[in-house]
Amino acid sequence: MAKYGMVVDLERCQGCRACMEACKVENNTTESMFWMYVFRFEEGTYPDTKMSFLPRPCQHCDNAPCVKVCPVGARYKREDGIVLTDPDRCIGCRYCSLACPYGVNYFNYQKPQDAYYALGIDWEDPDVTSVTGGVVPPYKNPDHDLLYGEEQRRTAGGGHAKGVMEKCTFCVHRVENGMLPACVETCPTNALVFGDVSDPDTPISRYVRAREPWHLLEETGTEPSVMYVGGKPPTLALTEIERPKARV
Amino acid sequence: MPKVTRRTFVKTSAVAAGGTALARNYLFGPLDTVAAESPLALQPMVEDVVPTTCWIGKQDCGMLARRVDGRVIKFEGHPANxxxxxxxxxxxxxQIVALYDPNRVKWPLIRTNAKGATGEWRRASWDEALQLVADQVNEVRERDPKAVLWQKGRSKAKKFYDDAFVKSLGSAKMGHGAYCSDVGYRVLEYMIGTHAVLHPDFRYCDYMLSWGWNITGAGGNKTCWLQWPRHMVEAKERGLTITHIDPRLRSAGPFADDWLAIRPGTDLAMALALCHELVAQGFLDRPYLSTYTNAPYLVKPDGSVAKVTVGEGEEAEELALVWDEDAGAAVPFAEATSRALEGSYEIDGEVLRPAFEVFKEHIAQYSPEWAAPITDLPAEKIRQVATDFGEKAQIGSTLVVDGVEVPYRPVGIMAYHVAQQELGFPTLQAMTMVPMLVGAMGAAGGQLSDYSWKIHKNYAKFEKLTVDDPPYDYFLNKSKFFPINTGLPGVVAKVMQDPAKFGVEKLPEVAILHMVNPLNAFPSQPDFLASYGMFKFVAVISPWLSETADYFADVVLPAATIEKYEGPISVNNQYIDGSTLRIPPMDPLFESKGEIDIYMDLTEKMGLLYGEDGYLYQVNKALGLVDDKAEFGVDINSKPQVRDIFDNWARSEGIEEGVAYFEDPGKSVYIKGPVKPTKMYGYATDPPFGGAIHRFYGESLLDAQNQMKEKGAEAIYYQDYNALPTWRPPTMDSSPAEYDLYMISYKLIEHKQARTSFVPLLAELAPGARVDINPVTANRLGIESGDVVTVESHNAVTGETRSIALPAVMCEGIRPDVVGIPHHFGMWTHPVNEGQGSSPNELYFTGEGYTTNTADQSFHVKVRVRKGGEL
Structure with a gap:
């Protein structure tokens, strides 16, 4: 059984947010939802100023607090390390969101159609629907309606239903088909490395051996599957700049 | 049911947790997902992949379009590109959202209200709209083809169909270059002969000056934002050191090993000081300078080059003399075996000195101590950069690349849009001299520009610059204003408002604007507002209604976005060469058409499609389907399918399957192979550097200055035409002291110039304009983060002021005497543009003091900032 992990190389990250956008299109997330989020930080005082970037997907923790608190088993960890949400079980209690120290859970407060409309585009325009057959958004990925894993659950983002929690799935629908997560695939500088950490011959395992990975909020004991190399853990000395219209 | 706030909701759901799925029903009503509503989700789906290329960005990157039932659901990068x-x-x-945007121009539009205000339109048929454009343009064209002005923002793919259109009409044309980096292109064409700016050889470079360069927001010169940073991070992992010379740190992000926060407009002083130090510290590649440049040319006291005439009649040739140390005499350059770079030599009673000797004397004044107060950089820092550059150049070393031994100078400069400042020409001249002094031009690891050493036609043209008497054309070509002339639309706008001032008699009468938006994207906006209304007819070809179309179009023809055939498109990443095509992943949406279809339909209506010199003839010519490839040309007497044009082109390249090769997702990228060192490195080409002698000394520039003076030009026009780059303070510095800040504008990685801020997903990522201001300055002005501030610019020549208001953002990565504003916003025709704020282009000026000596736009201006203002 593979054990999936991700390495984020902060010496390579350009902070371009292509990963955020690839995730958004691949997973059809609605307005202000970014399962992958890239912080842009400034630190110090002119002229001794430094900049840094920090991509933050769901950490897919081995000791996942969100899984422990879910009262209905909607949030669960698979044997291959991926932490997922079953939208058909989720009751929208948001305990996972409160328990998670990383802020990666996004709650659907709105019907998805309304959240897409809020982007300023009328997808019901008859000239568009004549092409798209009324699919909202027109780039809707049908993979999210399928069932995944041994458990056969609709866990690849579901339908962004109102009242359920969602977050990064490591693109389980792609990974199960032998593809890389959308963020990893698109990264222009290959700052994101994804793969099976249990196999010593994978690129990610070589990365982990060659560098000294660290974890976000190591002290919380969450045992994340996402590792960082280069850079340093963020501190309160950092100021976030250039926030998108996102819930963070 | 009552509105559920976060707090009450958590409380309620805790109580309801026992009911699982039912509980959600209770709280939110029935499960309401998009999937449940999708009629397509219920049917078996057909999936396929179409290879295509990106349409939204700069470099047409390779893509695979994933389709479901013929509907594109995702674009991904093409792995083989x-x-x-x-x-x-x-x-x-x-860009997938842009494709389906219902706010595109869906069908041809004809204006129903007066121009100069927001447009009102009626829907027209293609036939009616095309006929109207053809009649209006033909009326003018038959009288004077140059009174028809064709303008395009940026051509996508090879611009053969644009060139064919302009040639078949015989019209004038304008592009975007004078707002981009064209003054840098002119410098390189002048000095080196290549059509490019400055770019390092990342494969071997050890030390790069990132000069005014937006590492994390822009990309390369010839190649795109994707491979440029990849090469850069790989070079950094190999040990590349980057010194960042820029008023903003944000542009380098975390990649600057050292940041020199230079004062805007003083890059020339910095470059001259680096030249001074390289000479003073003896970092000179004498064999390069004496063999491949005109540095040994003997210069007379009046600045002209000593020459000898050989041959007679039409064969007669003037050859520059050098001092041959072996012969102890002045001989033509090619005949000398040991060319002197220094000294002075008396010949026929005149004291002649090698150009390099003149250069040494010229730069003696430009020490780091001299440059320090001008650039606001410590002298020791400037000296250190020169020392590092000189030492790391490893002058004299060679490297074997793919079996070819070439000089190895692993130092280079990345410079591109930094050229766009009032002193841009001499600035880039001095910056180009820095790698030239150490012999890095065209060396492995060193200074590249273009990826080949093909000599641009301007290199020969610039040997002698022509300054005519008026009347001039409306671009002011060969004029006493701009003997080297990029063709600045803002200058044309100035000329249209006051032709007599510039000695111009004939103005453009009709305009065809193809995906270009001067009213928003180019400075200076008041000039475009005043001049574009003077066109008696304006046709616009564009997928969206631009601000310029909104105010001034008579007819708008809807262009397709990615849904069309276009190409050929280079896949060159600097080290591997090849080509691809844009394949339509869908039929054009709404009633839009690809541009090649539009141009064929339009020239057909104009009676210019067929026959000798017609559009199709020009298409064949522009695609190279003539002479030995004439068999692949399309029939010039019958209208082809656009796909057939590319089919012919592909076969002409030796691709037997024709366009089908590019439609096959398994193929679709045609790789020609690695770029050989004999093509990449100037020293290794045959002849070296494409046969150009590098113009270290600009004799014809000085000659142009003399001619301009004779024709009565003012100093502000001729003062920067000098044989050697010469410092003067930029004109903006003479604005009154209360205009105490410099304004610069910059590009964001999330946006592409003025054509993405209305793409909803990008507007979400980078939502609007802002004024970056250093907290020290903000404190002084009583400004806090988020406050609305008014930025007022001042024209040092005319005294005119302009202002905009935007929210302020505190930024520790910017000089305290600088404010920065991103340049992507300020549009109003698309609903997504609502509330995005203004464009810095509203604050810049065009004309004296704000235009280079080559008719390129400067993006520098002095401003003052105060708290308050109306958004």
């Missing part, structure tokens, strides 16, 4: 190697930037990912 060397340029982007399977990756895409945020714009490439987000």
């Amino acid at each position: 060397p340029r982007n190697a399977g990756t895409l930037c945020p714009k490439g990912q987000a």
Whole structure:
């Protein structure tokens, strides 16, 4: 059984947010939802100023607090390390969101159609629907309606239903088909490395051996599957700049 | 049911937790997902992949379009395209929303209200709209083809169909270059002969000056934002050191090993000081300078080069003399075996000195101590940069690359849009001299520009610059104003408002604007507002209604976005060469058409499609389907399908399957192979450097200055035409002291110039304009983060002021005497543009003091900032 992990190389990250956008299109997330989020930080005082970037997907923790608190088993960890949400079980209690120290859970407060409309585009325009057959958004990925894993659950983002929690799935629908997560695939500088950490011959395992990975909020004991190399853990000395219209 | 706030909701759901799925029903009503509503989700789906190329960005990166039932659901990077190697930037990912945007221009529009205000339109048929454009343009064209002005923002793919259109009409044309980096192109064409700016050889470079360069927001010169940073991070892992010379740190992000926060407009002083130090410290590649440049040319006291005439009649040739140390005499350059770079030599009673000797004397004044107060950089820092550059150049070393031994100078400069300042020409001249002094030009690891050493036609043209008497054409070509002339639309706008001032008699009468938006994207906006209304007819070809179309179009023809055939498109990533095509992933949406179809339909209506010199004839010519490839040309007497044009082109390249090769997702990228060192490195080409002698000394520039003076030009026009780059303070510095800040504008990685801020997904990522201001300055002005501030610019020549208001953002990565504003916003025709704020282009000026000596726009101006203002 593979054990999936991700390495984020902060010496390579350009902070371009292509990963955020690839995730958004691949997973059809609605307005202000970014399962992958890239912080842009400034630190110090002119002229001794430094900049840094920090991509933050769901950490897919081995000791996942969100899984422990879910009262209905909607949030669960698979044997291959991926932490997922079953939208058909989720009751929208948001305990996972409160328990998670990383802020990666996004709650659907709105019907998805309304959240897409809020982007300023009328997808019901008859000239568009004549092409798209009324699919909202027109780039809707049908993979999210399928069932995944041994458990056969609709866990690849579901339908962004109102009242359920969602977050990064490591693109389980792609990974199960032998593809890389959308963020990893698109990264222009290959700052994101994804793969099976249990196999010593994978690129990610070589990365982990060659560098000294660290974890976000190591002290919380969450045992994340996402590792960082280069850079340093963020501190309160950092100021976030250039926030998108996102819930963070 | 009552509105559920966060707090009450958590409380309620805790109580309801026992009911699982039912509980959600209770709280939110029935499960309401998009999937449940999708009629397509219920049917079996057909999936396929179409290879295509990105349409939204700069470099047409390779993409694979994933389709479901013929509907594109995702664009991904094409793994086989060397340029982007399977990756895409945020714009490439987000363009899928632009494709389906219901706010595109869906069908031809004809204006129903007066121009100069927001347009009112009626829907027209293609036939009616095309006929109207053809009649209006033909009426003028038959009288004077140059009174027809064709303008395009940026051509996508090879611009053969644009060139064919302009040639078949005989019209004038304008592009975007004078707002981009063209003054830098002119410098390189002048000095080196290549059509490019400055770019390092990342494969071997050890030390790069990132000069005014937006590492994390822009990309390369010839190649795209995707492969440029990939090469850069790989070079950094190999040990590349980057010194960042820029008023903003944000542009380098975390990649600057050292940041020199230079004062805007003083890059020339910095470059001259580096030249001074390289000479003073003896970092000179004498064999390069004496063999491949005109540095040994003997210069007379009046600045002209001593020459000898050989041959007679039409064969007669003037050859520059050098001092041959072996012969102890002045002989033509090619005959000398040991060319002197220094000294002075008396010949026929005149004291002649090698150009390099003149240069040494010229730069003696430009020490780091001299440059320090001008640039606001410590002298020791400037000296250190020169020492590092000189030492790391390893002058004299060679490297064997793919079996070819070439000089190895692993130092280079990345410079591109930094050229766009009032002193841009001499600035880039001095910056180009820095790698030249150490012999890095065209060396392995050193200074590249273009990826080949093909000599541009301007190199020969610039040997002698022509300054005519008026009347001039409306671009002011060969004029006493701009003997080297990029063709600045803002200058044309100035000329249209006051032709007599510039000695111009004939103005453009009709305009065809193809995907260009001067009213928003180019300075100076008041000039475009005043001049574009003077066109008696304006036709616009564009997928969206631009601000310029909104105010001034008579007819708008809807262009397709990515849904069309276009190409050929280079896949060159600097080290691997090849080509591809844009294949339509869908039929054109709404009633839009690809541009080649539009141009064929339009020239057909104009009676210019067929026959000798017709559009199709020009298409064949522009695609190279003539002479030995004439068999692949399309029939010039019958209208082809656009696909057939590319089919012919592909076969002409030796691709037997024709266009089908590019439609096959398994193929679709045609790799020609690695770029050989004999093509990449100037020293290794045959002849070296494409046969150009590098113009270290600009004799014809000085000659142009003399001619301009004779014709009565003012100093502000001729003062920067000098044989050697010469410092003067930029004109903006004479604005009154209360205009105490410099304004610069910059590009964001999430946006592409003025054509993405209305793409909803990109507007979400980078939502609007802002004024970056250093907290020290903000404190002084009583400004806090988020406050609305008014930025007022001042024209030092005319005294005119302009202002905009935007929210302020505190920024520790910017000089305290500088404010920065991103340049992508300020549009109003698309609903997504609502509330995005103004464009810095509203504050810049065009004309004396704000235009280079080559008719290129400066993006520098002095401003003052105060708290308050109306957004």
